[in-house]
Amino acid sequence: MIVWIxxxxxxxxxxxxxxxxKRRPELRLFDPEYVGFMLRHFMDVPTGDFQDLPLWRRLVVxxxxxxxxxxxxxxxxxxxxxxYRTEIFDGLRSRGVTLxxxxxxxxxxxxxxxxDGDVELADAREWRHSHVPRALSALSGLAGAIEVxxxxxxxxxxxxxxxxxxA
Numbered sequence: 001m002i003v004w005i006x007x008x009x010x011x012x013x014x015x016x017x018x019x020x021x022k023r024r025p026e027l028r029l030f031d032p033e034y035v036g037f038m039l040r041h042f043m044d045v046p047t048g049d050f051q052d053l054p055l056w057r058r059l060v061v062x063x064x065x066x067x068x069x070x071x072x073x074x075x076x077x078x079x080x081x082x083x084y085r086t087e088i089f090d091g092l093r094s095r096g097v098t099l100x101x102x103x104x105x106x107x108x109x110x111x112x113x114x115x116d117g118d119v120e121l122a123d124a125r126e127w128r129h130s131h132v133p134r135a136l137s138a139l140s141g142l143a144g145a146i147e148v149x150x151x152x153x154x155x156x157x158x159x160x161x162x163x164x165x166x167a
Contacts, residue, residue, distance in 0.1 A: 001068070001072040001073075001097075001098045001099075001100070002030075002064060002068055002072070002074075002075055002092060002097055002098070002099045002100070003020070003027065003072070003073070003074045003075070003100045003102060003162070003166060004075045004077065004079075004089070004099060004100065004101050004102065005017055005074065005075065005076045005077070005102050005104065005162075006077065006078060006079055006085075006101060006102065006104070006139060006145070007078060007103055007104030007105075007106065007135075007139065007150070008104075008106060008131070008132060008135035008139065009078060009111075009115065009124075009128040009132075009135060010106070010110075010111045010112075010114040010115045010118065010128060010132075011078075011104040011105075011106045011111065011114075012104055012106065012114070012150045012155055012158070013076035013077070013078070013104060014076050015155040016076075016104060016150060016155045016159050016162070017029065017074050018155075019155045019156050019158070019159035020074055020159040020162055020163060021074060022159070023159055023163045024072075024074075024163055024166070026071055026072055027071075027072050027073065027074040028067070028070070028071055028072070028073055028074070029073070029074055029076075030064055030067055030073045030074070030075050031075070031076065031077065032056075032060045032063075032075065032077050033077070035050075035056055035059050035060055035063060036050030036051070036053075036056055037050075039053060039056055039059070043055075051079070051084055057087050057088055057091075058091075060088055061087075061088055061091035061092055061095070064092060064097070065092060065095045065097060068097055078135065080134060080135055080138040080139065081138070082138070085101075085142075089101065100146060100166060101142070101144060101145045101146065102146045102147075102148055102162055103139050103142060103145045103146070103148070104148055104149075104158070105147055105148065105149045105151075106150050106151045107151060108132055108133075108136060110151045111135075111136075112129065112132060115129055115132075146162070146165055148161055148162055148165075
């Protein structure tokens, strides 16, 4: 089983993932960004976004499929491009992997405040702000996704809701 935590940049994916793992310690973390970081050492990324690389998407599917054989995973990763989500999710499901797609819902004003307050990713602040409208649009009303509000409460409460909905 894979729990894929999707959401806009600043929606709280990493924080909620940490809380979810406290509640479900059998969930192991898989961050597909590491696949992208690896590929950057071997090839050019013309668009600057490794998600645009077909090889990244194939490797994410194969890596997750291999890791899930060792136990359930949680994957905090923003996927905005519908075709990429379909390619990855269908690739996993066609290989027999149960996948729960969770989308964290956060208002634009909250996202922007979180981005401004994030000291760890301050160097990406402008880029993250520029992607807010696209993310909110791309992640709105996705068929089959489990939508969970992640504002006005702490990450623990959000993780509790996700854990309950996975039961």
